[in-house]
Amino acid sequence: MNKHMVALLQLLLPLVCEGLHPPKQKCNETLMLKKLPECEKSFEDTMMLINPNQWCNLTEFIMYYYIFSKCTENKAMDVGCFWPNSLADGFITGIHRQFFSNCTSDKITWEDPPDEILTTLILIPIFLTAAMISLVVWCSKRADVFG
Numbered sequence: 001m002n003k004h005m006v007a008l009l010q011l012l013l014p015l016v017c018e019g020l021h022p023p024k025q026k027c028n029e030t031l032m033l034k035k036l037p038e039c040e041k042s043f044e045d046t047m048m049l050i051n052p053n054q055w056c057n058l059t060e061f062i063m064y065y066y067i068f069s070k071c072t073e074n075k076a077m078d079v080g081c082f083w084p085n086s087l088a089d090g091f092i093t094g095i096h097r098q099f100f101s102n103c104t105s106d107k108i109t110w111e112d113p114p115d116e117i118l119t120t121l122i123l124i125p126i127f128l129t130a131a132m133i134s135l136v137v138w139c140s141k142r143a144d145v146f147g
């Protein structure tokens with residue numbers, strides 16, 4: 001990255017962080033933490049329908065994971081919280097630990113993808129979510145540093 005790019009990024013990132021500030025309605029974190037377990041419950045229920053030796057099989061769980069991810073997003077938005085946020089992030093990490101802790105990337109199997117376009121549509125928001133979480137974390141760290 002050259003000097004101009006860095007300067008441009010320094011100019012743009014504060015604007016991005018500005019845009020990430022929570023919506024008008026105040027975020028009720030207590031309420032959000034009370035609602036998120038509903039998403040966990042339905043995700044657990046659906047994962048129980050899958051044979052545990054298939055838990056690293058992306059083809060099997062991707063749809064359920066997508067629904068879970070959407071669920072946490074909706075619940076957070078419902079109570080005026082921005083999504084993703086660090087609380088919901090910790091919650092999702094817990095889910096990963098519970099179900100995917102034994103999955104390594106070479107063990108994650110991707111056979112017979114249901115439909116290429118559908119797959120892309122599902123994966124894009126997941127990657128975007130990961131990117132957004134990093135950005136939100138970065139922005140909040142920056143807020144700590146620069147007050």
Ligand SMILES: *[C@@H]1O[C@H](CO)[C@@H](O)[C@H](O)[C@H]1NC(C)=O
Pocket residue numbers: 028029030031
């Ligand atoms: C947040 O939600 C909790 C639980 O429903 C409620 O008791 C509390 O009054 C709410 N706080 C705000 C600031 O709305």
Ligand SMILES: *[C@@H]1O[C@H](CO)[C@@H](O)[C@H](O)[C@H]1NC(C)=O
Pocket residue numbers: 054057059060109111112
């Ligand atoms: C993963 O799941 C798909 C869809 O159910 C199945 O066709 C495939 O055989 C599974 N792969 C493995 C390695 O079990």
Ligand SMILES: *[C@@H]1O[C@H](CO)[C@@H](O)[C@H](O)[C@H]1NC(C)=O
Pocket residue numbers: 052055097098099100101102
């Ligand atoms: C991971 O492997 C350990 C040891 O084999 C097992 O006890 C545990 O239940 C597994 N966890 C998951 C999420 O499959």
